[in-house]
Amino acid sequence: MPDDISSPTGLKYQRILLKISGEALMGPAEYGIDTTTCLRLAEEIAGARAATGAEICLVIGGGNIFRGLSGAASGMERSQADSMGMLATIMNALAMQSALETIGVQTRVQSGIRMDEICEPFIRRRAIRHMEKGRVVIFAAGTGNPYFTTDTGAALRAAEMHCHAMFKGTQVDGVYSADPKNNPDAQRYDRLTYQDVLARDLRVMDASAVSLMRDTNIPIVVFSLHKKGALQDVLTGKGPSTVISDT
Numbered sequence: 650m651p652d653d654i655s656s657p658t659g660l661k662y663q664r665i666l667l668k669i670s671g672e673a674l675m676g677p678a679e680y681g682i683d684t685t686t687c688l689r690l691a692e693e694i695a696g697a698r699a700a701t702g703a704e705i706c707l708v709i710g711g712g713n714i715f716r717g718l719s720g721a722a723s724g725m726e727r728s729q730a731d732s733m734g735m736l737a738t739i740m741n742a743l744a745m746q747s748a749l750e751t752i753g754v755q756t757r758v759q760s761g762i763r764m765d766e767i768c769e770p771f772i773r774r775r776a777i778r779h780m781e782k783g784r785v786v787i788f789a790a791g792t793g794n795p796y797f798t799t800d801t802g803a804a805l806r807a808a809e810m811h812c813h814a815m816f817k818g819t820q821v822d823g824v825y826s827a828d829p830k831n832n833p834d835a836q837r838y839d840r841l842t843y844q845d846v847l848a849r850d851l852r853v854m855d856a857s858a859v860s861l862m863r864d865t866n867i868p869i870v871v872f873s874l875h876k877k878g879a880l881q882d883v884l885t886g887k888g889p890s891t892v893i894s895d896t
Contacts (some may be wrong), residue, residue, distance in 0.1 A: 652775060657658075659816055660701055660702070660703060660884065660885070661813070661814075661886065662704065662812075662813040662814040662816075662868075662870070662884065663702075663703055663704060663813055663875070664704040664705075664706075664710060664780065664810065664811065664812050664813050664817070665703060665704070665705055665706075665808060665812055665814050665815070665870075665884070666705075666706050666707070666803060666806055666807040666814075666815045667694070667705055667706070667707045667708075667772050667816075667818060667880070668707075668708045668710075668799070668800065668803040668813045668815060668816065668817045668818070668854075669690070669707070669708075669709055669710070669818045669874065670709075670710045670712055670819075671709060671710040671711045671712040671714060671737065671738070671741050672710070672712050672713050673686070673690065673709075673713075673818065673874060673880045674686055674687055674690070674709070674713050674741055674744065674745070674783050675713045680713055681713060681714065681738070682713065682714075682741065682744045684748070687745055687747075687748040688748045688751065688752070690745070690748070691745065691748035691749045691751070691752055691754065692752060693874065693877070693879070693880050693881075694707075694749065694754070694785060694880065694895075695749065695752055695753075695754050696878065696880075696881055697880040697881040697884055698707060698754070698783075698785070698808070699797050699876060700881050700885075701881060701884050703884055703887060704780040704781070704783075704824075705785050706776070706780060706785065706786040706787070706788060706806065706810055707742075707745065707785065707786070707787045707788065708738075708787070708788050708789075708791075708799055708802060708803035708806060709738060709741040709742055709745060709787065709789070709799075710738065710741070710799040711734045711735070711736075711737030711738040711740075711741060711799065712737075713737075713741070714738040714740060714741070715733050715736075715738035715861065716734055716767065717791070718730070718748065719731060720734070722825050723839065727795060727796065728795040728796075730795075731795035731796060731797075732788060732795060734791075735761070735762060735789075735790040735791050735793070736790075738750070738789045738791060739758075739760055739762075739764065739767075739768070739789040739790055741789070742758045742760075742768070742787040742788075742789035743767065743768070743789075745759060745782075745787055746758050748875035751777075754782065754784075754785055755782075755784040755785070756777050756784060756785045757769060757776075757785075757786050757787070758786075758787045758789055759771045759772070759775075759786060759787070759788055759789070759801070759883065760789045760790045760793075761788070761789070761790035761791055761792055761793030761794075761802070762786075762787075762790040762849065763794050765846055768789065769875055771788065771793070773809050773810070776788075776809075776810060777810060777811075780810070787803070788803075788806045790802075792805055797855055797857075798854075798855050798857075798858070800854035800855045800857075800858040801855060801857045801858045801861070803815060803854075803858065804854075804857075804858040804859075804861040804862050804867075807862070807865075807867055808861060808862075808865040808867060812867060813867070813868075814867060814869070814870050815862060815867055815868070815869050815870070816870045816872065816880070817853065817854065817869060817870070817871045817872075818872060818873070818874035818879075818880070819871060819872070819873060819874070820873065820875070820878070821873055822837075822872060822873040822876075822888075822889040822890065823837050823838060823839070823871050823873075823889060823890055823891035824837070824838050824841060824846070824853055824871050824891040824893070825838070826838070826849075826851075826875070830877045831856075833876055837891070838890070838891050839891060840892050840894075841890065841891060841892075841893045842893070842894070842895050843859055843860070843862065843869075843893060843894070843895060844863075845893075846859050846896075847859055847860070853869065853871055853893065854869070859893075862893070863867055863895065866875035866894075866896075868892055868893060868894035868896075869892075869893040870883060870890050870891070870893075871890060871891045871893070872888060872890035873889075876888075884895055
């Protein structure tokens with residue numbers, strides 16, 4: 650049995666990968682990492698684990714520190730820029746590990762780029778064993794290769810970990826036909842198929858990530874992380890979300 654986690658009862662998704670953007674760690678700042686915001690997110694994850702018994706792994710983007718695409722657009726060589734972006738995700742992963750362990754949640758960071766002095770290399774079986782023991786695993790450095798986004802890295806890790814769903818925490822409570830902050834008439838969807846997302850160019854995540862989730866038949870659950878208890882609510886089927894799947 651996992652350490653300090655109750656057995657899951659009636660959970661639809663017992664093992665999930667939670668994907669959040671690097672910008673989610675900024676809080677009120679314009680860039681960087683806000684420790685208070687990290688702690689709030691850590692408490693969300695800890696609360697959901699304790700209440701449901703779900704096994705949780707994470708992927709955090711790096712856009713609060715550096716974006717590879719932006720660097721490439723400004724004239725930097727794309728592989729170099731993407732490598733810098735991968736290093737930014739490692740910084741975010743270590744910050745979130747610190748926040749989780751501050752509140753007593755055992756956490757491991759596994760990196761797609763070997764950095765043995767500060768975190769583990771990505772080893773699939775070891776990561777699964779960590780989750781079975783009740784630890785949160787944070788996957789950093791994406792796939793370890795340039796030209797792949799953290800969305801695609803998250804989709805890959807979700808498939809490798811045999812996750813029952815990928816949860817994407819965003820600024821809004823689901824997928825809309827347009828940005829609801831700019832368009833009050835935007836339509837919110839409760840359910841979509843993978844093809845709906847691709848054909849309508851809804852930009853939930855990049856097309857390669859959506860296609861991989863379709864190929865592995867892993868649902869994508871889009872919800873807002875801003876409401877306290879939102880992750881637990883969505884895990885137990887109570888909170889608002891958009892589910893993307895073919896079933």
